Amino acid sequence: MERCRIVFSGSGGQGVITASIILAHAAVIFDNLEAVQSQSYGPEARGGATRSDVIISESQIYFPKVIQPNILISLTQEAYNKFAPIIRPGGILISDRRFVTTGRYVDAVQKSFPMFETVMADIGNPIVFNICMLGVLIELTKIVREESVIKTLENNIPKKFIDINKKALFLGIDLAKE
Amino acid sequence: MKRNVKFVQGNEACVEGALYAGLDFFAGYPITPSTEIAEHLSERLPIKGGKFIQMEDEIASMCAIIGASLTGKKVMTATSGPGFSLKQEALGYAIMAEIPCVIVNVQRGGPSTGNPTHVSQGDVNQARWGSHGDYAIVVMTASTIQDVFEVTIRAFNIAETYRTPVILLFDEIIGHMREKLILPEPGEIPLVERMRTSVKSGVDYHPYLPREDGRLPMSDFGGKHRYNVTGLFHDMWGFPSTKPEIVHGLLRHLNDKIINYAESICMYKEFELEDAEIIFISYGASARTVLHTVKNRRKAGEKVGFIELQTLWPFPYNIIRRKCANARHVIVVEMNMGQLTRTVKNAVEDHRKVFLMNRIDGLLITVSDIRNILRMLQGKGV
Numbered sequence: 001m002e003r004c005r006i007v008f009s010g011s012g013g014q015g016v017i018t019a020s021i022i023l024a025h026a027a028v029i030f031d032n033l034e035a036v037q038s039q040s041y042g043p044e045a046r047g048g049a050t051r052s053d054v055i056i057s058e059s060q061i062y063f064p065k066v067i068q069p070n071i072l073i074s075l076t077q078e079a080y081n082k083f084a085p086i087i088r089p090g091g092i093l094i095s096d097r098r099f100v101t102t103g104r105y106v107d108a109v110q111k112s113f114p115m116f117e118t119v120m121a122d123i124g125n126p127i128v129f130n131i132c133m134l135g136v137l138i139e140l141t142k143i144v145r146e147e148s149v150i151k152t153l154e155n156n157i158p159k160k161f162i163d164i165n166k167k168a169l170f171l172g173i174d175l176a177k178e
Numbered sequence: 179m180k181r182n183v184k185f186v187q188g189n190e191a192c193v194e195g196a197l198y199a200g201l202d203f204f205a206g207y208p209i210t211p212s213t214e215i216a217e218h219l220s221e222r223l224p225i226k227g228g229k230f231i232q233m234e235d236e237i238a239s240m241c242a243i244i245g246a247s248l249t250g251k252k253v254m255t256a257t258s259g260p261g262f263s264l265k266q267e268a269l270g271y272a273i274m275a276e277i278p279c280v281i282v283n284v285q286r287g288g289p290s291t292g293n294p295t296h297v298s299q300g301d302v303n304q305a306r307w308g309s310h311g312d313y314a315i316v317v318m319t320a321s322t323i324q325d326v327f328e329v330t331i332r333a334f335n336i337a338e339t340y341r342t343p344v345i346l347l348f349d350e351i352i353g354h355m356r357e358k359l360i361l362p363e364p365g366e367i368p369l370v371e372r373m374r375t376s377v378k379s380g381v382d383y384h385p386y387l388p389r390e391d392g393r394l395p396m397s398d399f400g401g402k403h404r405y406n407v408t409g410l411f412h413d414m415w416g417f418p419s420t421k422p423e424i425v426h427g428l429l430r431h432l433n434d435k436i437i438n439y440a441e442s443i444c445m446y447k448e449f450e451l452e453d454a455e456i457i458f459i460s461y462g463a464s465a466r467t468v469l470h471t472v473k474n475r476r477k478a479g480e481k482v483g484f485i486e487l488q489t490l491w492p493f494p495y496n497i498i499r500r501k502c503a504n505a506r507h508v509i510v511v512e513m514n515m516g517q518l519t520r521t522v523k524n525a526v527e528d529h530r531k532v533f534l535m536n537r538i539d540g541l542l543i544t545v546s547d548i549r550n551i552l553r554m555l556q557g558k559g560v
Contacts, residue, residue: 021356025185028358035185037356041211041295062470063545064355064463 001033003057004143005066009083010075012050015130020052022152023134023144027056030148036064049079056143071141072108073133074100084108094136096129111140113175119168127161128168135172146173182361188352189214191323191359192256192282195330197222198361199369202251205231205242207261210294211350212284215256236261240268240281247277248407250372250398252334256282260291262301262308269343270309271409273432276386276394278337278372280330282346284353287540296540297350299462302517305345306491312429314436316443317345317491321465323357328367329445329488335370336443340435341394347490349513351463351542372396377403386428387414392435436492444497445488450476454483456555457502459522460511461487464543468511471548482552490518498525507555508532511543 006023010016017039024035039052053066068088073095074080080100087093093108098116115132119125131153138144146169153165186194192215196204204223208216216232223230229246233239236257243253257265262283272279285301287293292300305317316336320326326348333344375395377383379402388394397403406416411428413419436443449472451457460468465486472484485501487494502508508531510519516534523529535551537543550560 021185024356028185029183034358035356038351038354041350041354061357062466062473063542064351064357064466065542065544067544 001056001058001143003055003059003061004071004141005069005088006054006056006071006073006137006143007066007069007083007086008052008054008073009049009079010073011048011079014050014075015127016050016073016075016133017052019130019134020054022131022149022156023137024054024056025156026144026148026152030151031144033058033144034061036061038064049076049082051079051083071137073137075129075133077101092140094133094140096133111136113172115172115175118171118175122171123164123167125164128164131165131168132172132175135169135174136176137172139173139176182363184359184361185356186323186359187214187354187356188320188323188326188348189284189354190218191326192330192346192348192353193218193222194359194361195327196254196280196334197226198327198364198367199331199334200252200371201254201334202228203231203243203246203253204228204255205233205239205246205253206255206257207233207236207239209236209258209261211286211353212256212258212282214353215282215284236264237268240265240272243279244268244272244275244277245399247272247279248396248399250374250396250401252278252338252372254280254282254334256284258284258294259286259288259301262304266304266308270311270313272343273309273313273315274311274409274411275407276341276432277343278341279343280333280337280346281343282348284348284350286350287538293540295350297463297513297542298538298540299347299349299464299513300515300517301347302490302512302514305347312433314433315345315491316340316342316436316489317347318445318489319347319349319462320352320488321462321469321486323352323355323359325488326352327359327361331367331369332445335368338370338372339393340439341396342436347462349462355463374398375403379403384414385416386412388431392431440492440494441496443489443492444494446494446497447486447488448501449473449484449486451483451485451501453481455481455506456483456509456552457505457507458482458484458509458511458548459487459498459518460484461490461518462513464511464513464537467543467545467548471545471552474545475549475552480552480556487518493521493525495525498522499527502526506531509535509551509555511535511548513537513543
């Protein structure tokens with residue numbers, strides 16, 4: 001596996017940081033990979049464009065921040081506008097169709113999915129929007145195994161929310177398959 | 179899974195280390211970027227029968243751990259920049275009264291309230307010289323989550339061995355970053371427990387009379403023996419004294435007990451030093467950038483090496499002098515205005531070969547920052 005550098009971006013409260021931690025956790029604990037996760041703190045994380053950096057690799061990771069992501073996830077227009085310019089040429093840019101209008105001049109494979117709409121239509125609760133996004137991400141990139149993410153969810157989420165989280169993950173996986 | 183593997187922040191790794199070392203008592207006043215230490219201990223410490231107290235401020239927190247340590251407990255507090263400033267007077271008291279304790283400072287930018295959510299290494303000299311008077315102190319740091327865990331345990335061991343406060347100087351990146359932590363089984367890492375006096379109840383106990391090896395056995399305060407503890411210069415009974423020989427002897431003891439053991443206290447890692455023409459010295463988060471660069475540049479055939487310091491004070495003067503003797507350039511990489519660079523200049527034979535490579539804008543030094551400095555020294559231009 002090549003070293004994978006991911007930037008998760010969105011607005012505070014969408015759960016992008018939580019999703020990034022779940023992914024990195026799954027990689028380390030269940031897939032025996034190395035991972036480092038760090039996030040922006042401070043005013044920009046409380047309402048503005050929030051950001052979480054994850055690096056996943058088979059070998060040791062020293063520099064912990066992402067300068068040029070191979071994979072960028074943007075769940076708001078503000079986050080898209082701010083971070084699209086830093087993506088590595090040819091990288092994958094995942095965005096939500098309802099919240100982001102993608103531009104034409106980004107040198108990346110842009111993938112836009114109706115994640116929010118699907119979650120609202122099939123589950124009706126926006127709190128699992130982030131997990132649907134995670135489903136899309138792991139199906140598209142295969143960075144970690146599906147069952148590792150499921151185990152991480154089971155170990156870290158209160159029991160009564162596990163089912164809707166799993167459902168959201170599968171919705172995301174199905175979206176990416178289409 | 180055979181081993182107990184976790185994926186945690188540096189601050190949580192510090193908590194795990196403290197609990198592994200046998201922490202009994204924590205008093206603190208939560209402050210970014212150290213808050214998670216108090217947060218996690220407030221949950222974990224009472225479960226194992228310890229005490230967690232959120233005090234009214236940082237001064238009271240420092241005083242509370244001093245008192246608890248005297249009664250025989252392993253203690254810790256955690257703070258950041260402004261809180262660390264407030265603790266300095268009580269820290270001096272702990273040094274004078276020889277109280278084992280661990281103080282964590284997860285650094286933020288400064289002066290004053292500074293830049294709480296961004297990285298800085300601006301308290302390196304404050305950690306050494308922050309309280310008044312002549313003293314020696316142990317200051318340790320780490321650049322990985324596993325190392326945070328391990329140096330935290332070591333800090334408790336050193337505090338008990340030398341009856342001294344030990345400062346853990348982390349930074350915002352290391353405190354907040356998540357990475358793999360492998361928890362060893364209990365007993366895998368040796369622990370130093372409180373050395374208690376064998377003097378029986380009812381027999382005179384001299385709290386400040388060193389044994390032949392220089393160590394001072396303690397008696398749990400409020401227990402078997404009555405004795406005095408003071409911040410004034412004191413005799414073997416712990417009572418204030420201004421006798422020149424007492425003052426002289428105590429001040430020498432406070433410094434010698436650390437400085438004379440510097441070589442065994444000091445921890446560092448070295449990478450690719452053998453034929454290195456350019457040697458980097460760094461610590462904490464910036465050490466990660468240096469290691470990344472050095473590994474890459476070596477692959478390109480450049481003769482670069484790296485010393486990562488895990489103990490900042492007492493400073494390993496002899497080690498640095500020896501290791502850097504044949505280097506053409508020594509570059510100190512730190513996120514401040516050159517606080518350790520001055521010390522490195524004092525350590526090496528020719529101070530003119532020492533350069534500072536820093537960043538003071540709240541961001542981590544990047545690989546290209548360091549590469550540019552390398553190119554300049556190699557005459558290639560940035």
